[in-house]
Amino acid sequence: MGKKLENFVAAEFLREYWQKKPTVIRQGISNFVSPISADELAGLSLEEEVESRLIIEHGDAPWTLRHGPFDEEVFSTLPESHWTMLVQSVEHWVPEVNALLEYFQFLPRWRLEDIMISYAVDGGNVGPHYDNFDVFLIQAEGKRRWQVGPVYDESAPVVADTPLHILSEFSAEAEYVMEPGDILYLPPGFGHHGVAEGGCMTISIGFRAPSHREILMGFTDYVSDQLGESLRYSDPDQRVLSNTGLIDEHSIQRVQDVLKQYINDKALVAQWFGAFMTEPKHQQEQADGITDWSFILEEFEGADLMVSEGSRLAFYKGNCYYAFVDGEKYDLPLDTLEWVEVLCKKGTLLAAEWSRIEDQKTQQWLLGLIQKGVLYFD
Ligand code: SIN
Ligand code: CO
Numbered sequence: 001m002g003k004k005l006e007n008f009v010a011a012e013f014l015r016e017y018w019q020k021k022p023t024v025i026r027q028g029i030s031n032f033v034s035p036i037s038a039d040e041l042a043g044l045s046l047e048e049e050v051e052s053r054l055i056i057e058h059g060d061a062p063w064t065l066r067h068g069p070f071d072e073e074v075f076s077t078l079p080e081s082h083w084t085m086l087v088q089s090v091e092h093w094v095p096e097v098n099a100l101l102e103y104f105q106f107l108p109r110w111r112l113e114d115i116m117i118s119y120a121v122d123g124g125n126v127g128p129h130y131d132n133f134d135v136f137l138i139q140a141e142g143k144r145r146w147q148v149g150p151v152y153d154e155s156a157p158v159v160a161d162t163p164l165h166i167l168s169e170f171s172a173e174a175e176y177v178m179e180p181g182d183i184l185y186l187p188p189g190f191g192h193h194g195v196a197e198g199g200c201m202t203i204s205i206g207f208r209a210p211s212h213r214e215i216l217m218g219f220t221d222y223v224s225d226q227l228g229e230s231l232r233y234s235d236p237d238q239r240v241l242s243n244t245g246l247i248d249e250h251s252i253q254r255v256q257d258v259l260k261q262y263i264n265d266k267a268l269v270a271q272w273f274g275a276f277m278t279e280p281k282h283q284q285e286q287a288d289g290i291t292d293w294s295f296i297l298e299e300f301e302g303a304d305l306m307v308s309e310g311s312r313l314a315f316y317k318g319n320c321y322y323a324f325v326d327g328e329k330y331d332l333p334l335d336t337l338e339w340v341e342v343l344c345k346k347g348t349l350l351a352a353e354w355s356r357i358e359d360q361k362t363q364q365w366l367l368g369l370i371q372k373g374v375l376y377f378d
């Protein structure tokens with residue numbers, strides 16, 4: 001733990017660039033060696049549970065998009081140049097890729113969406129486009145020429161007859177050739193166009209930001225599931241009206257007061273938000289046969305307890321305290337907080353740490369997470 005990007009000052013980056021403007025971090029990771037090979041990435045794209053795509057330019061159509069899982073034979077049918085294979089959530093499948101997240105500890109971990117990795121042959125690109133989320137693009141192998149443009153939105157014209165959202169009127173304002181270890185940061189909306197110069201692998205660390213629509217719908221769904229039918233709009237202060245059709249300011253105020261009652265409840269908002277932001281991209285596989293704490297003490301003596309790759313942990317500590325794991329809220333006694341903090345910060349509980357936990361509620365909670373496959377013994 002504790003790896004840091006080079007040629008980079010986190011506080012300065014957050015102040016000047018994060019969510020504000022693009023920047024290049026030259027040799028952010030010096031002597032960078034890709035944590036995955038092109039062959040391993042291709043192997044992942046054959047797997048049923050893995051989300052993968054192939055984007056081919058100048059094939060049978062100007063742009064072709066194919067979704068995985070692919071057959072191994074597909075690679076022998078591809079042209080010499082101008083194609084890209086993209087694999088999502090690689091952090092879930094490859095621990096060495098998950099370990100890259102250590103470099104990004106200057107941002108909340110629950111803001112992360114996933115790590116996508118692309119492999120492209122010469123000329124390979126996915127067309128000029130913008131994304132709705134922040135992304136750090138780490139050049140992993142070979143070279144890619146990036147053009148970065150201004151901010152675009154839904155009103156920008158796109159290329160017709162393709163499901164890919166390719167900007168038809170992209171204008172570059174800056175150009176960079178990226179080599180292994182260089183990192184391009186892009187805030188949401190900035191147009192970008194990256195073309196491989198020879199074989200090229202790029203790692204995209206993408207972030208999660210719920211839309212206002214998701215926030216409103218998600219929170220109101222969460223709250224309304226808990227409310228009985230007897231809670232209703234009420235107007236005991238109603239006065240005589242001059243027009244029975246009028247919805248007056250008082251009536252609107254009463255509705256706003258109902259809404260505010262829930263929105264102003266920080267604990268309620270935290271309950272929903274924590275669960276929502278820790279929703280995993282993939283469920284973990286259950287661990288069978290781990291029955292109770294004494295079994296663990298015997299069987300796993302000396303082993304460190306690790307957070308599974310792809311699991312998402314967070315906690316909220318205001319007037320109340322909640323832990324969140326893979327989309328679930330846990331109401332735990334306050335003395336668990338010290339362990340939750342270690343798990344969130346370090347992603348592991350050392351053998352010397354977990355084996356001295358005596359509180360039964362904490363043991364039960366950890367046991368549950370081990371059974372769910374969220375935690376595992378190294
Ligand atoms: C790529 O890796 O080819 C594309 C990544 C991106 O533009 O978001
Ligand atoms: Co992009």
